Amino acid sequence: MSVSICTIGELIVEFLAKHKNQGFSQPGEFLGPFPSGAPAIYAAQVAKLGFESTLFSCVGNDDFGQMNIERLRNEGVNTDGITVINKAPTGSAFVSYRNQFERDFIFNIPNSACGYLSPEHLDESLLSRCTHFHIMGSSLFSFRMIDSMRKAIKMIKKNNGTVSFDPNVRKEMMNIPEMQQAFDYILEYTDIFLPSEGEIHYFSDQKNASETDIVKQLINNGVKHIVIKRGAEGASYYHANQELHIKSNAVEMIDPTGAGDCFGATFVSLFLAGYPVEQALKYANASGALAVSRSGPMEGISSMEDIAKFLAR
């Protein structure tokens, strides 16, 4: 069975403050609109590697939405699952960097077009062509969206497909109790779990549990493969009877947005396509490194050739 990956969630435009510490409290210069949204970046990266990629989302009936659809189509993403709605404009994010690691955001997502995505927007024949469903935690911002995720999980699992989950936690979202419940529900069906080093602790009942303990517990609970993203420190892969650690590739950090999404898309695509775990991990790591070295959320996606060249340096 060939790899066909779908994902569901926010497809938005992003505006980047031109200067560090510019903030949002006085007029300045912003660069944009850039196509953005974690699931959208993920979908574009999957397609860029040459795999079948489908994104389910909603955009507004405006130029931002049209630009996003065209961009994804040009990257090779199947955009038939993207609905244009009149009720709300395309979502947006304003980003201002304080330094390499800290950013300030103003999001318009739950009240934007993609916030209206609901189970009826998921075309079943399109969904039934997919062998894998990837879930971004950042997309679990509304009941409608969580219900859509449930529908997709059910359908994919019925067809013997697999599910991956990148918690992509936004601190401000963890206060929503429904979200914590959604996390528990999704983990039950997760085959490939892709937290960052800092996120893994959200997934333990015990305070101060070690990473190894949490990983062991998750595997006992049924998660088959765990990949921990450590950014500049590399990544780790855990399986019931396997453990693998790789180092990172040194790059100049230009814009971290999208790096984790590119990493996840590359790992999941290659892993499902049958590449050896070590190679999938190395390529994923390189994909993340290439992403941070380019400005703009979706501007850092890489082809297999880009990654091979980068690793051959």
Add this chain to the structure above:
Amino acid sequence: MSVSICTIGELIVEFLAKHKNQGFSQPGEFLGPFPSGAPAIYAAQVAKLGFESTLFSCVGNDDFGQMNIERLRNEGVNTDGITVINKAPTGSAFVSYRNQFERDFIFNIPNSACGYLSPEHLDESLLSRCTHFHIMGSSLFSFRMIDSMRKAIKMIKKNNGTVSFDPNVRKEMMNIPEMQQAFDYILEYTDIFLPSEGEIHYFSDQKNASETDIVKQLINNGVKHIVIKRGAEGASYYHANQELHIKSNAVEMIDPTGAGDCFGATFVSLFLAGYPVEQALKYANASGALAVSRSGPMEGISSMEDIAKFLAR
């Protein structure tokens, strides 16, 4: 009784495309956030002239909203009627000029914080201090907002106050049947009507009726004062037994956004304060001219001194 003017409606941030014909379909540079929204510009202009000015609106719990409140407060507007809500972000508008007269927009207003403004946000003691209520047609974008307008009209009229109405029509809004009904309702209570030359024809049942006929009919129906804004061609004032036309002041057109709002704010403030109609009209015209000569929606508001200086050139 001293003049105390309130208005209700959108308080948003605006981003201006840096280059002509830049559009929204590829990344470019935008300048912003600028405080914006027709009623907000109006309120700032009233305060800048030295009159009591109150704006009722909602902003999101974000830096854009905070910036807007602080800016209005600095201009002298009473911001006690502005509610910060968590449900939605501060509204926004992206503007790209094609030429001096044509603009492209992407708005996020009805789904933004100010779209949640409803009658319970109108503090009655604050409202009861106002002697005049100004309505912007651009603000009639939701049932909640229209209901709020009704509440304010009722209260102001009960206290023997007056109402002005600037249709500020957005073509895309005229398709909403509720809006047409709201127009009819508001006109019944309107003391000062401030359409632009191009808008007056929306207010006639007869096709191809002349401006004079429409004005006569509106006055017969109870509108006491009509001011028609003609931009670079000046303005006209009509009353049951008076008619007055003034020419415009030549200025370089930099950014037309907000000019009509500044014109209206200046005319209404001075007229209510007892200035002779001709002077109110001249000052309003100068206020509009000064507004177009500055970039940014609220950046072109003028003090009495600014206007006097401009007219003395």
